[in-house]
Amino acid sequence: MFTEAIEKILTDLCTPAQVRAVENGDCASALWRELEDGGFLELLTPEVADGAGLSLAAVFPIFLAFGRHALPLPVAQSIAARALMRDCPHAPPTGMLSLAGTAYREADGRLCAPRMAYGALADFALVNLGGELLLLDCSQAQRVRSGVHGSQCATLYWPQDAEGISLGSNGSEVRLFSAAIHAAAIAGAMEKALDMTLEYCNDRVQFGKAIGKFQAVQHQLSVMAEQVAASRIAAELAFASNATVPDALATAIAKARTSMAVPQVTATAHALFGAIGVTEELDLQLFTRRLQEWRVSEGSETHWNGLVGQALLAQPQVGASEFVRNVIPSQPA
Amino acid sequence: MSSLLDAFRLTALPEHAEAFRAEVKHFLAAHLPRVSADVRARSWTGFDAAFSRELARRGWVGLTLPQAYGGAGLDAFSRFVLVEELLSAGAPVAAHWIADRQSGPLILKFGSDAQKDFYLPRICAGQAFFCIGMSEPNSGSDLASVRSRATRCEGGWRLSGRKIWTTNAHHADYMIALVRTSGAPEDRQSGLSQFIIDLKQPGISIRPIVDLAGDAHFSEVAFDDVLLGEDALVGEEGSGWKQVNAELAFERSGPERFYSSVVLLDLWADTLRRNGASAAETALLGSFITQLTSLRNLSLALTALLAKGESPVVEAALVKDIGTEFEQAIPAAIAASISADPDAPVDEELYRTVAYLNQVAPTFSLRGGTREILRGMIARGLGLR
Ligand SMILES: Cc1cc2nc3c(=O)[nH]c(=O)nc-3n(C[C@H](O)[C@H](O)[C@H](O)COP(=O)(O)OP(=O)(O)OC[C@H]3O[C@@H](n4cnc5c(N)ncnc54)[C@H](O)[C@@H]3O)c2cc1C
Numbered sequence: 001m002f003t004e005a006i007e008k009i010l011t012d013l014c015t016p017a018q019v020r021a022v023e024n025g026d027c028a029s030a031l032w033r034e035l036e037d038g039g040f041l042e043l044l045t046p047e048v049a050d051g052a053g054l055s056l057a058a059v060f061p062i063f064l065a066f067g068r069h070a071l072p073l074p075v076a077q078s079i080a081a082r083a084l085m086r087d088c089p090h091a092p093p094t095g096m097l098s099l100a101g102t103a104y105r106e107a108d109g110r111l112c113a114p115r116m117a118y119g120a121l122a123d124f125a126l127v128n129l130g131g132e133l134l135l136l137d138c139s140q141a142q143r144v145r146s147g148v149h150g151s152q153c154a155t156l157y158w159p160q161d162a163e164g165i166s167l168g169s170n171g172s173e174v175r176l177f178s179a180a181i182h183a184a185a186i187a188g189a190m191e192k193a194l195d196m197t198l199e200y201c202n203d204r205v206q207f208g209k210a211i212g213k214f215q216a217v218q219h220q221l222s223v224m225a226e227q228v229a230a231s232r233i234a235a236e237l238a239f240a241s242n243a244t245v246p247d248a249l250a251t252a253i254a255k256a257r258t259s260m261a262v263p264q265v266t267a268t269a270h271a272l273f274g275a276i277g278v279t280e281e282l283d284l285q286l287f288t289r290r291l292q293e294w295r296v297s298e299g300s301e302t303h304w305n306g307l308v309g310q311a312l313l314a315q316p317q318v319g320a321s322e323f324v325r326n327v328i329p330s331q332p333a
Numbered sequence: 334m335s336s337l338l339d340a341f342r343l344t345a346l347p348e349h350a351e352a353f354r355a356e357v358k359h360f361l362a363a364h365l366p367r368v369s370a371d372v373r374a375r376s377w378t379g380f381d382a383a384f385s386r387e388l389a390r391r392g393w394v395g396l397t398l399p400q401a402y403g404g405a406g407l408d409a410f411s412r413f414v415l416v417e418e419l420l421s422a423g424a425p426v427a428a429h430w431i432a433d434r435q436s437g438p439l440i441l442k443f444g445s446d447a448q449k450d451f452y453l454p455r456i457c458a459g460q461a462f463f464c465i466g467m468s469e470p471n472s473g474s475d476l477a478s479v480r481s482r483a484t485r486c487e488g489g490w491r492l493s494g495r496k497i498w499t500t501n502a503h504h505a506d507y508m509i510a511l512v513r514t515s516g517a518p519e520d521r522q523s524g525l526s527q528f529i530i531d532l533k534q535p536g537i538s539i540r541p542i543v544d545l546a547g548d549a550h551f552s553e554v555a556f557d558d559v560l561l562g563e564d565a566l567v568g569e570e571g572s573g574w575k576q577v578n579a580e581l582a583f584e585r586s587g588p589e590r591f592y593s594s595v596v597l598l599d600l601w602a603d604t605l606r607r608n609g610a611s612a613a614e615t616a617l618l619g620s621f622i623t624q625l626t627s628l629r630n631l632s633l634a635l636t637a638l639l640a641k642g643e644s645p646v647v648e649a650a651l652v653k654d655i656g657t658e659f660e661q662a663i664p665a666a667i668a669a670s671i672s673a674d675p676d677a678p679v680d681e682e683l684y685r686t687v688a689y690l691n692q693v694a695p696t697f698s699l700r701g702g703t704r705e706i707l708r709g710m711i712a713r714g715l716g717l718r
Binding site: 217222223228233234301302304310322325 | 418
């Protein structure tokens with residue numbers, strides 16, 4: 001029910017033109033207001049606190065849809081922030097909230113959150129400062145854009161005296177949740193890229209027939225579909241636990257698997273679109289640019305695979321089969 | 334969204350299947366032959382009739398066949414668990430593998446009552462091992478072009494022709510063969526039928542073929558005017574193609590399509606635990622686990638469809654293609670890793686296991702349909718053909 005309602009809002013308001021506008025400085029206030037006023041930021045907030053009380057599994061298709069529409073706003077992050085702030089006396093502030101899985105203090109005492117997702121437009125940030133969970137007001141920060149074309153990431157620097165509000169010691173959950181959100185967004189954006197590429201290959205004619213009729217092209221699309229299927233089911237795993245926050249190991253696998261697929265999926269899509277695929281005008285770039293960014297955001301597959309490897313090595317006598325079976329101890333049936 | 338991918342949704346194993354796992358583990362602890370990892374890496378090409386009969390004594394050969402025939406009457410989920418445990422232990426399952434996975438279910442579905450009464454109890458008892466006669470010297474991927482031919486005669490059929498690459502033909506009691514019963518090779522899929530052939534009868538010669546690793550797991554089988562009774566035909570005359578395809582989802586979606594290198598993976602992980610692992614080795618190991626988790630969930634999603642009686646043939650082709658690519662990548666990457674430093678000592682068992690798997694890894698994406706054929710099927714499923 002929520003999924004359909006949100007899907008409709010995204011189809012109506014999160015158009016490719018709107019995505020481009022946000023990348024050029026628009027703040028998409030109509031789209032944001034629609035989602036905020038509709039109560040959709042409270043999807044993970046418990047019912048006793050007037051939220052929708054959804055499970056992680058129930059928000060997964062919604063986070064997937066955000067990726068499929070290249071949603072240029074930190075909506076998933078704002079939803080997650082409310083779950084991360086579950087035990088706080090502070091009500092989450094109104095406005096766009098994003099997540100910074102990494103932060104540190106510079107030598108001069110400034111607090112830095114490097115390349116925070118949606119850092120260019122977030123009003124507030126939930127920050128993991130060495131395990132401490134901090135809520136910071138982004139209007140007090142200096143924002144430095146990454147300089148990557150169209151990117152909405154920014155590095156934020158808060159002055160020495162900006163302490164933020166300390167909310168607890170569950171700071172590491174910020175990175176987990178942010179990584180899980182990225183995994184879902186990658187899977188969604190890949191589904192869209194696959195659909196676009198399939199459609200194009202059925203339409204584009206060369207040598208008197210649709211290029212999708214050439215076996216070499218078909219096989220590339222088949223492999224692309226395999227990568228999309230493997231990514232999606234891996235992302236789903238991060239949202240399969242009954243807990244409030246995605247499981248650590250499942251998230252590591254989800255972020256690693258989806259990130260691993262990005263180079264091949266984006267390369268295949270662009271190869272098959274030919275020159276038109278790299279133009280600003282074609283919507284494909286809205287997805288492939290994001291896929292590249294999301295792959296490295298909160299750590300690439302190398303980071304997360306390293307954690308998965310460590311987890312296996314830490315368990316003597318446990319074989320690969322047994323290990324993968326117990327990633328989520330009690331998956332909902 | 335392309336509907337082909339809709340089948341792949343996270344699915345949990347039901348409790349009864351997980352409960353069954355403990356029994357299988359218990360059995361393996363007592364009965365798994367104590368052999369080195371490079372032998373265990375043969376897994377579903379490792380032949381050990383005594384081991385298969387031990388499984389049969391527990392009802393675990395023909396696991397999904399009805400109890401009336403001596404089967405365990407368990408579902409596809411339980412079979413997933415059994416197969417997963419057997420393969421990850423490197424158990425020698427080749428003797429009964431084909432009968433359990435394919436021949437038994439095929440006879441149950443298409444066989445006459447007499448055929449079911451005769452073959453199924455023998456399969457379940459581990460007394461009837463089967464092989465599949467599809468490929469011929471001139472018919473590989475283009476299976477519909479088979480030339481072996483059975484012609485009607487008084488009281489049955491006369492069969493002439495040749496089959497090749499037939500796994501275990503030289504150990505098996507019976508072959509289920511796909512042969513032409515009418516028309517010519519140009520008639521393609523029509524005019525093909527399936528027969529159950531007792532391999533001990535006269536006119537059949539079987540020549541094992543040695544592979545590049547020194548093993549003889551497949552054979553060439555020649556039929557020289559072999560007399561088959563009326564009761565050798567399984568299913569309907571002319572329906573061979575349809576019947577062969579009915580089992581493809583079972584054949585291609587299971588754990589055997591991504592567990593072929595798991596014995597090596599575990600051995601390598603043990604070595605890293607003992608000797609310490611670099612960051613690169615840890616991440617490589619993690620990447621295998623990451624991929625395996627995803628593959629297992631893809632396969633489980635199809636198991637749920639099989640349990641419901643559906644036949645996700647194209648989806649199974651997808652799992653097999655990405656799964657075999659994964660099991661091929663493991664020995665290739667581990668070989669590079671363990672020999673990265675020529676001055677470092679290498680464990681001999683690990684070295685042999687890697688070497689064996691790199692020799693045979695090409696077969697992973699040949700047996701059961703080649704990569705190119707599977708990708709063509711997926712493309713059709715995506716609406717491109
Ligand atoms: C270990 C092992 C066990 C086997 N066990 C059995 C068994 O028990 N029973 C049995 O019947 N068979 C068995 N086979 C045979 C197997 O099914 C065949 O090897 C397979 O179907 C391919 O046939 P082929 O080897 O003749 O190769 P070919 O069909 O000649 O193919 C050669 C190459 O050409 C490619 N090719 C063919 N057609 C096309 C096309 N249309 N488009 C693009 N590329 C194409 C193939 O993909 C492949 O790369 C086994 C094979 C192996 C390796």
